[in-house]
Amino acid sequence: MFQYQVPKRFTDLNAGGHVDHGVLIDYLQEARTEFLLSAPGPVPAMLDSGVLVTGHWVEYLAPIAYRTPTVDAEVWVDQVGGARFSISYRLSDDGVPVALARTFCVPYDLEVGELRRLAADERALLTQAVAEPVSVQPLGKVKPTELAQARPMPLRVRWADLDSYRHVNNVKFFDYFGQARLELIAGAGPLRPGDPWVVARQDLDYRLPIDFRREPYQVRTGVARVGTSSCEFVADIVDPADRRCFATARSVLVSVDEAGRPEPITEPVRKLLTARQASD
Incomplete structure (x- = not known):
């Protein structure tokens, strides 16, 4: 399971003094990007050729304060199909669980401007990391x-x-x-x-x-x-x-x-x- 510490910024806070709910989605994106860039083989290059997000399911468990400089993220692939894959996350702040989420992605060909299927080597590498999805309905x-x-x-x-x-x-x-x-x-x-x-x-x-x-x-x-x-x-x-x-x-x-x-x-x-x- 991939682990990443997402840096906080003071400007991430809302009027209530907590990290804004929309900023948390940015934390998911940062963790997901680091996860894909750290993968072996052709997976990092997928971000250059194109990966589109088709959906998010997000459950907010607790507010995120500014007590610590980072949010801890656990990231893994939970499902792989012929032309799509999904990613699960568990986020915690200073040891306290703050969010569970899933993101649904599709590969995209930026040059042609069309969705595409996963290449055989891309699918094989993503499938190696598959684990049970986080419990978000x-x-x-x-x-x-x-x-x-x-x-x-x-x-x-x-x-x-x-x-x-x-x-x-x-x-x-x-x-x-x-x-x-x-x-x-x-x-x-x-x-x-x-x-x-x-x-x-x-x-x-x-x-x-x-x-x-x-x-x-x-x-x-x-x-x-x-x-x-x-x-x-x-x-x-x-x-x-x-x-x-x-x-x-x-x-x-x-x-x-x-x-x-x-x-x-x-x-x-x-x-x-x-x-x-x-x-x-």
Whole structure:
């Protein structure tokens, strides 16, 4: 099993003084990249020819503070197919488990601009490292009907959002969905300082790459379920001109008090969330 210490940055912290949930996805990417670059044979070269992320399943177990300079990551291949493979992670901070995750990947030919199958030697090397996947169950695909009452938000891509493949990096999608969720919740009134909401689970499915352009895309955010202290959000990113879908996301957030303990969702926020919930 591959182990890597992901360096923290002070700018990784959010308003609550913890590493932001979207930054944790960047930690997964750093650990995954080091894992692939450290592999023998043709595997490191796959990053140059192209590897696309098609999905993430992420379970957040505990907040990450800035007590230590690194986050400890365990990384391994958990499944290999003819044209795809998936990777599992266990992350801990100062000995405390903080996240479990799986990432789903496909090889890509950047020169041709098409998905490709794994070469025989690539598949053989990846298969050598296969172990049981981490225990994270999927939240389920987003259904179009769940977005019937969704709130639209214009999305302007920044030049800095692009990666070496000249598409928006997979990590940035989490920022887009997170911004849209908070703007929806803020419709009930200003958010208090700190962390009134924490992300407990998040799944993201990538459909198409997002290119840089000056015209905004659109994030649509709806509500699938409202509980006592938690809420399940659904969202997608679309082109407002032709309705092409670039990604979908399902996430579970928990309302917490200043000590980080679950607390009931306030009535103004509950009313707002219920209005964005699609009828059965």
